[in-house]
Structures are given as C-alpha cells and as structure tokens.
C-alpha cells in the first residue's frame with residue numbers, strides 16, 4: 152500500500168518502454184549524424200511457432216522505428232543444428248550486424264545452449280552468453296540480458312536509490328532469476344534468491360522490499376506474501392483458460408496474484424503491460440551499446 156493508504160502504483164511498462172525507445176532513437180540519429188554509423192540487429196527464427204513469429208515481427212518493426220537496420224532470417228523448422236550455427240558464425244563475421252538474436256524456443260534437434268555459446272559475446276544482445284553472465288557477476292562491462300535489465304529499469308523508476316533494500320528474487324533461471332539477482336546486488340541490495348526448494352517461501356517473500364517473481368507458475372505469489380509497500384515485479388507470462396471469454400479462450404496472467412497483491416504493495420507491474428514490453432526496448436538498448444563498443448565510440452550510459 153502507498154503511504155496515503157491507497158492501492159499500489161501500477162507500473163506502466165508499456166509507457167516506460169515507449170519512452171526508452173524514443174531516447175534510443177535520438178541516440179541512433181546522433182550516431183548516424185556524428186559517426187555515420189547505423190546499428191544493425193539480426194534476428195533469426197527457426198520454424199513457425201505463431202507466438203515467436205509475432206515477437207520476431209515486433210522486433211523488426213521496433214528496430215526500424217528507432218532507425219536501426221533490421222536483418223531477419225527465417226529458417227525452416229527442420230534446420231539442422233550445424234546449419235543454424237553456420238548462420239550464426241556468418242553473422243558474427245558480418246560488420247554491418249552489431250547484435251544477433253536467435254528467437255527461443257528453437258526446435259528439439261537444436262541445442263539452445265550451443266546456439267548461445269556460438270554467438271560472439273560482443274554481439275550477444277540477449278546477454279545470455281556465459282561470457283556476458285560472467286562479466287555481470289564480475290562487475291565488468293558486458294551485455295545484460297533484456298528482461299532482467301528491464302526489471303531493474305522499472306524498479307529504479309519507482310525508487311532511484313535501492314541500496315540497502317531487501318530484494319527477494321523467486322526463480323533461479325539463467326535467463327531471468329540469476330541475472331536479476333546480480334543486477335540488484337550491483338545496486339547494493341541485500342539479495343536472496345529463492346526457488347522451488349526454499350523453505351517457507353511465503354515468509355521469505357514477505358521480507359522483501361523488492362520482490363521479483365520469475366517462476367513461471369500462474370498466480371503463485373499470494374497477497375499475504377507481499378510486504379506492505381513493497382515493489383513487486385512480475386516476470387511471469389502464463390496462459391490460463393478464460394471460459395468467460397468464450398470456449399477454448401485463454402488469458403495471460405503473471406506469477407503474482409495481481410488483484411490481491413496490489414492491495415498490499417507500494418508499486419506493482421501488471422501482466423500484460425509490465426515487464427513484457429521492456430524486453431524488446433532493452434534489446435534495442437543493447438544493440439545500441441554493442442554497436443558503439445564495436446565502433447570504439449563511447450556508449451551512452453543511463454538511458
């Protein structure tokens with residue numbers, strides 16, 4: 152609850168992402184004017200998963216909107232691992248490509264980890280390569296994965312200085328949980344990483360000034376798991392049946408019971424419209440940073 156006893160501030164990730172894309176667009180225009188450099192992002196989609204097709208299309212549109220070059224590659228669902236890795240190596244060597252992203256999930260015959268390992272760490276705008284994970288853990292400049300970076304930006308928009316706060320991250324994936332925890336540690340939070348084997352998870356969660364839920368289980372975090380006034384960041388994107396919308400229809404919910412938690416939290420992200428839109432904006436952010444570094448130009452800070 153906010154100080155005046157009202158329900159939580161609803162953190163508008165869609166609006167924040169739009170503002171961030173605007174600032175990125177300004178930097179891209181300046182890069183072109185001052186250095187003749189146009190950042191380029193290559194996105195590779197294997198197969199025709201409908202959700203992935205939408206995300207890839209949206210990435211292409213957003214990339215062009217900020218003035219970057221977008222290179223899209225659609226490979227058939229039966230593409231071999233070696234052929235995909237060969238495509239990645241070709242993009243690693245292409246100087247007009249500053250960022251590379253292979254859309255996940257990839258078909259079963261392809262190892263996601265091998266794909267991640269093959270992308271040049273300097274072009275790894277998803278921030279998933281072990282070198283970038285290591286750089287983050289070591290406090291070195293690297294590329295930070297997009298969803299965690301988006302979470303941190305939203306948290307810092309609510310509270311600029313979070314040093315000394317108790318942060319609890321529920322979930323320990325390489326994609327979200329671990330990098331979010333590292334980012335919060337870098338901001339001098341006291342960080343707990345909780346997970347499915349954590350004893351008395353509800354009590355641990357209720358100790359958090361900042362609670363990040365990234366478990367992938369619909370509405371798992373209940374209202375009484377939230378400390379009054381806490382910042383709650385919901386990374387979950389779970390499709391559940393929605394018979395009220397018609398037979399066979401679904402709706403998207405997070406890992407947090409939003410209706411209950413918003414009565415207790417100080418600020419909370421909705422699903423949809425919270426963390427999700429930040430992912431693509433942060434991808435553009437990372438492509439801009441990667442392009443500057445590859446060209447030996449000072450990368451913008453604190454966008």
Ligand SMILES: Nc1nc2c(c(=O)[nH]1)N[C@@H](CN(C=O)c1ccc(C(=O)N[C@@H](CCC(=O)O)C(=O)O)cc1)CN2
Nearest residue numbers: 206252253254255256277297403423424425427428430
């Ligand atoms: N290589 C990657 N693959 C995937 C990633 C990723 O970051 N890198 N993330 C997801 C998919 N994704 C981007 O690729 C993505 C997912 C969701 C959203 C988003 O804006 N969600 C909306 C709701 C959308 C809906 O209604 O279905 C929201 O939360 O408001 C953006 C990007 C998996 N693959």
Ligand SMILES: [Mg+2]
Nearest residue numbers: 424425426427
């Ligand atoms: Mg969201």
